[in-house]
Amino acid sequence: DQQVKQNSPSLSVQEGRISILNCDYTNSMFDYFLWYKKYPAEGPTFLISISSIKDKNEDGRFTVFLNKSAKHLSLHIVPSQPGDSAVYFCAASKGGANNLFFGTGTRLTVIP
Amino acid sequence: ETGVTQSPTHLIKTRGQQVTLRCSSQSGHNTVSWYQQALGQGPQFIFQYYREEENGRGNFPPRFSGLQFPNYSSELNVNALELDDSALYLCASSLLGRGTNTGELFFGEGSRLTVL
Helix, strand or coil, X not given: CCCEECCCCEEEEECCCCEEEEEEECCCCEEEXXXXXXXXXXXXXXXXXEECCCCEEEECCEEEEEECCCCEEEEEECCCXXXXXXXXXXXXXXXXXXXXXXXXXXXXXXXC | CCCCEEECCEEEECCCCCEEEEEECCCCCCXXXXXXXXXXXXXXXXXXXXXXXXXXXXXXXXXXXEEECCCCCEEEEECXXXXXHCEEEXXXXXXXXXXXXXXXXXXXXXXXXXXC
């Protein structure tokens, strides 16, 4: 039972444009959401997070939006750079626990 | 600051064998979690260790077991290997306690296990 879903396995974007990665979840008990980035042969690295009490969190070129009523979050990267090419995982946790539920990932390719 | 390191990076076993994977946590971290990432899937939580005791477990059978040592390093043991155990096993460390960020984990590169 996949509680966190990333329905787009891949996304290609031109350098300088906006990348939008989407994530849906089914468990209304989730109260903390994270995005991780993974390069080949490396472990996932934390990118940005958002608590369920907020609807937006921004860190430089990265912004995460949370729509609790739709159980949907998105990661915006602007402007996109070739170094952003990686697999992006959406993850969620509930009740202060730090075991994460991950989506299946979206492979982002930024074309120079 | 030393990051999370895992060993071995790759290994091949046959069905029915046992395997031990090792993880050294990032300095200053007191919690280790293990995740299994099958091909084309996201990481799935196996279990977490805090102060040398299991502190939460995902939907994995008892043949998946672990240890955490006083220096916060950890082992993942899998007995009676099955073909479906072939995956990337990720170790992640974190700091549980007041003021820590919920859910922020620091991952190692993983150990890729192939079961034939």
